[in-house]
Amino acid sequence: MTTLTLQATPQKSIPGDLAMWFFILAELLVFGVLFICYGITRFADPALFNAGQTHLHAGQAAWNTLFLITGSGTAVLAAHAIARLQYRQGSIFLVATFASGVLFVVNKLMEFASYLGQGYTLSTDNFWMFYLFLTFFHFLHVILGMVIIAAVWIKLQQGHYRNGQTAGVETATSYWHMVDLVWIVLFPLVYLIR
Amino acid sequence: MKTGFYIQWGLLTALTLIALMAPRWLEVEHYLLAGLAITTLTKGQIIIDQFMGLKRAPNWLRWTVTGWLWLVLGTLGLCFY
Amino acid sequence: MKYQSQAVAKPYFIAAIGLFIGQILFGLIMGLQYLWGDFLFPAIPFNVARMVHTNLLIVWLLFGFMGAAYYMIPEEAERELYSPKLAKLMFWVFLVAGALTVVSYLAVPYATLAKWSGNGLVATMGREFLEQPLYTKVGIVVVALVFLFNISMTLLAGRKTSISLVMILGLWGLAVFFLFSFYNPNNLVKDKYYWWWVVHLWVEGVWELILGAMLAFVLVKITGVDREVIEKWLYVIIAMTLITGIIGTGHHYFWIGTPAYWQWWGSIFSALEPIPFFMMTVFAFNMVNRRRREHPNKAATLWALGTGVMSFLGAGVWGFLHTLAPVNYYTHGSQITAAHGHMAFYGAYVMVVITMISYAMPLLRGREANSNRAQVLEMWSFWLMTIAMVFITLFLTAAGILQVWLQRISATPMSFMDTQDQLRLFYWLREFSGVIFAVGLVLYVISFFIKERKTANA
Structure with a gap:
């Protein structure tokens, strides 16, 4: 069988750790399969999905997109700052990414509360089953992303990543970008397209 | 790096707002589908190439993630066509 | 062996192998009962033989896990076990309780x-794999808690490595989820629902952490x-295991009266459960190649290496099939289902315990490795048992189709x-493969007693 080497080629390098990228690819596969199942089920019954979609708060979800994008942006800035040995700046940008996650989580919880308050559950119909599950599953990933960002922030305070050793930071920010990328597909899929 | 980065960031924000308004502007469903496909694809590609930095990563990784985006969006496009 | 107290692992490993022999014996008896329904009736009816076959499996694997933990944790933590006496005492408690139960x-x-055993007071019996009488269940909890106390104290005072943390997380999970065996609601749907929290969340959840940690430990060595x-690999594998495995529980909820959405989430997530197993295979081969x-x-x-391949085939591929x-x-x-169960248990858990025994037992007996002759015989037993299990699985799959x-x-x-x-032909072939498996097991046991051949000038 073929063997995988953990060293990257000298010119082109993997951002962060290869093991994390395997994890990211596996996560993308999970979400990809879920999205396509949504698409196929919706294809079978467009009327049900269009009706369900009119009850969603697309504006609120757009805010959440902006939060995740902003968090991704500050994550890029954090990695750059740490690479240029500007640890204070890097630290602030990591906090900003974490804070954008907090905004996402609070906003999303309010949205969930609104739907559950109206009596929608996983058993309501296929649309709500998919909507609630997909967004909740993604929601858990945002929380995991925040945990990873927080862990890197703590390690930064402890004096890791000196001498521009940014692999650990890039490992964390790569995960965050993955969570963002998934949401970028999920947002138009459940809220916008008809 | 800085200028390019802020352009990308601004683009992501602008495309999100455009996508949000698209259902009101584009009443024909096929136009809406095309509009959302283009905005989503562009946003995803910015995240992959620039934010994740896969433009500078080995090809297998870059094209696996890019391939994921195209495959998922392509399949979804067929489902909604 | 770096620490004296690692020696407590030895009786655990010996007991594990002893009970393994018992399990295979009852497997052969049941294989015959598939062909002659009244074989050994009424002394050992089929339902009893099945109970003994499955319960012995679980108990000997638990012995194996505990032995592995007693061997690994001191070495990883770089200190002696908190209390070797307690470990020895619990060994006898667990062995006597297990024997009494059988x-x-x-x-x-x-x-x-x-x-007799008070099932009228707290009803927990009569459920597949959890047939044990109340006193045995309580005994398992006590032994598990004392065991966890012992290794947790060792770990807290010593070096904390990823391998030992994953191991202990898995073992705590094992104990916590076993508590659901005491929860037996009257509603049959709920009963089954939580029953899977023991069975599934063990073998497709926390046991996989134990498996990953044990494999990683041996590969490091x-x-x-x-x-x-x-x-790094270990973290990625366990993260993927938990993501797919926890929601994957849903594949047991298809037809038992639970909400219909489980058919979606159970299907999708359990279909992805082979991924961590595949990563484990790549991991094992990659590490050995880079030795x-x-x-x-x-x-x-x-x-x-066999664990990597067979767990992927048995748990991953044969699980995905259905x-x-x-x-x-x-x-x-x-x-x-039976085909999947056989290869998954053998490929994942039996083989990882034997991997650990194979690595640790020579060291516990005062040498780095066994003599060449003993190793050759052990490798013969590997191939006999593994190939026999492949055939058992194939024949059962054919019977199933x-x-x-x-x-x-x-x-x-x-x-x-x-x-x-109509399935008799396949049952005969399966029984024949079972006999080959038993021969492999006998060779395995003999390999422990092979001495180095004296050379001419010795």
């Missing part, structure tokens, strides 16, 4: 045992590859028992 299964009718590299030294214990390396709801609608509870066809898909479906008559 004897009581065989000696008295199950209903009588239930009456025999390949000399940097711990950092191995630990920094030639460890003299070739047999342990073989078992480690995990999608539309497929499972037909295959549920057929011989296909025929069963599903005749009994469930055909336009003129046959009754259950009429169908069984």
Whole structure:
């Protein structure tokens, strides 16, 4: 069988750790399969999905997109700052990414509360089953992303990543970008397209 | 790096707002589908190439993630066509 | 062996192998009962033989896990075990309790045992794999808690490595989820729902953490590859295991009265459960290929690689075969399930415990590796048992396909028992493979007693 080497080629390098990228690819596969199942089920019954979609708060979800994008942006800035040995700046940008996650989580919880308050559950119909599950599953990933960002922030305070050793930071920010990328597909899929 | 980065960031924000308004502007469903496909694809590609930095990563990784985006969006496009 | 107290692992390993022999014996008896329904009746009815076969498996694997923990944790934590005395005491408690349970299964009718053991007060018996009488269940909890106390105290005072943290997380999970065996609601749907929290969340959840940690430990030792590299893989594998495995529980909820959405989430997530197993295979081969030294214990390396491959085939591929709801609608509870169960348990958990025994036992007996002759014999036993298990799985799969066809898909479906008559050829072949497996096991046991051949000038 073929063997995988953990060293990257000298010119082109993997951002962060290869093991994390395997994890990211596996996560993308999970979400990809879920999205396509949504698409196929919706294809079978467009009327049900269009009706369900009119009850969603697309504006609120757009805010959440902006939060995740902003968090991704500050994550890029954090990695750059740490690479240029500007640890204070890097630290602030990591906090900003974490804070954008907090905004996402609070906003999303309010949205969930609104739907559950109206009596929608996983058993309501296929649309709500998919909507609630997909967004909740993604929601858990945002929380995991925040945990990873927080862990890197703590390690930064402890004096890791000196001498521009940014692999650990890039490992964390790569995960965050993955969570963002998934949401970028999920947002138009459940809220916008008809 | 800085200028390019802020352009990308601004683009992501602008495309999100455009996508949000698209259902009101584009009443024909096929136009809406095309509009959302283009905005989503562009946003995803910015995240992959620039934010994740896969433009500078080995090809297998870059094209696996890019391939994921195209495959998922392509399949979804067929489902909604 | 770096620490004296690691020696407590030895009796655990010996007991594990002893009970393994018992398990295979009852497997052979049951294989014959598939062919002659009244074989050994009424002394050992089929339901009793099945109970002994499955319960012995679980108990000997638990012995193996505990032995592995007692061996690994001091070495990882770089200190002696908190209390070797407690470990020895718990060994005897667990062994006597386990033996008493099996004897009581065989000696008295199950209903009588239930009456005696206070099942009327707290009803927990009568459920597949959790048949143990109340006192045994309480005993398991006590032994598990004392064991966890012992190794947790060792770990807290010593070096904390990723491998030992994953191991202890898995072991705590094992104990916590076993508590659901005491929860037995009257509502049959809820009963089954939580029953799977023990069964599924063990074998497709926390046990996989134990498996990953044990495999990683042995690979660190025999390949000399940097711990950092191995630990990264371990984290990725367990993260993927938990993501797919926890929601994957849903593949047991298809037809038992739970909400319909489980057919979606159970299908999708369990279909992805092979991924961590595949990563484990790649991981094992990758580490062995990148080895920094030639460890003299070739047999342990073989078992480690075998675990990677066979767990992927048995748990991953054979699980996937019947995990999608539309497929499972037909295959549920057929011989296909039995095929999957056999190869998954052997490939994942039996083999990882033997990997650990194969690596640790020579060290516990004061040498780095066994003599060449002993290792050759052990490798023979590896191939005999593994190939026999592949054939058992293939024959059961064939039986399962025929069963599903005749009994469930055909336009003129046959009754259950009429169908069984049509499967006899496969049951014969399976029993024959089982005998080969038993021969492999006997060779395995003999390999422990082979001495180095004296050379001419010695």
